[in-house]
Amino acid sequence: MARMHTRRRGSSRSRPPFREAPPEWCDVSKEELEKHVLRLYESGMPISLIGLHLRDQYGVPKAKLVLGKTLTQYLTENATVPDLPEDITNLMRKAIRMRKHLRNNNHHDVHNKRWLQLTENKIRRLAKYYRGTGKLPEEWRYDPKTAEMLVT
Numbered sequence: 001m002a003r004m005h006t007r008r009r010g011s012s013r014s015r016p017p018f019r020e021a022p023p024e025w026c027d028v029s030k031e032e033l034e035k036h037v038l039r040l041y042e043s044g045m046p047i048s049l050i051g052l053h054l055r056d057q058y059g060v061p062k063a064k065l066v067l068g069k070t071l072t073q074y075l076t077e078n079a080t081v082p083d084l085p086e087d088i089t090n091l092m093r094k095a096i097r098m099r100k101h102l103r104n105n106n107h108h109d110v111h112n113k114r115w116l117q118l119t120e121n122k123i124r125r126l127a128k129y130y131r132g133t134g135k136l137p138e139e140w141r142y143d144p145k146t147a148e149m150l151v152t
Contacts, residue, residue: 005118022065028058033066034074041079047071047086084150085135088126092147095119099144120144 003010028036036058040050050071054060064070075081082089098116102109123142130136 016061019062019065023061026060026066028060028066030066030068033058033060033063034078037063037067037071037074038079041075047075047081083136085126085130088123088130089151091119091123091126092142092151095123095144096148096151 033054036054037050040053041047045053051063054063060066063074067074072081084092095116098112098119101112102116106112120142127136127140127142131138131140
């Protein structure tokens with residue numbers, strides 16, 4: 001299957017083996033992992049980086065195998081998670097940076113204009129998905145004017 005915004009094809013890659021229990025070499029207990037996750041989240045680390053930190057520092061291949069639920073599910077139950085999902089927030093930050101670049105005497109940067117269109121389209125598609133799953137309210141719409149207030 002081809003990529004969405006380029007003419008290239010997708011690339012095959014290796015995938016981790018399917019598991020239902022943590023491997024025997026993973027010696028982190030559930031309680032210990034819960035404490036680490038909450039401590040890292042309260043220190044300001046985003047959810048996507050918490051998983052990488054757990055993998056690199058504590059040797060946890062997948063937090064879901066130890067916790068029994070994903071990091072996002074665990075943190076929504078035990079901490080205050082922002083209303084907007086992390087991936088749509090990151091895309092909105094990217095679009096804000098692109099708009100700022102175009103405002104600052106770079107009006108003729110056609111490549112940036114095109115990628116801004118693609119990024120905002122990706123935001124709208126994600127918003128449509130999140131409205132369907134109930135993670136965003138039905139009346140939520142992406143507006144570049146109010147995006148900066150939502151993200152900061």
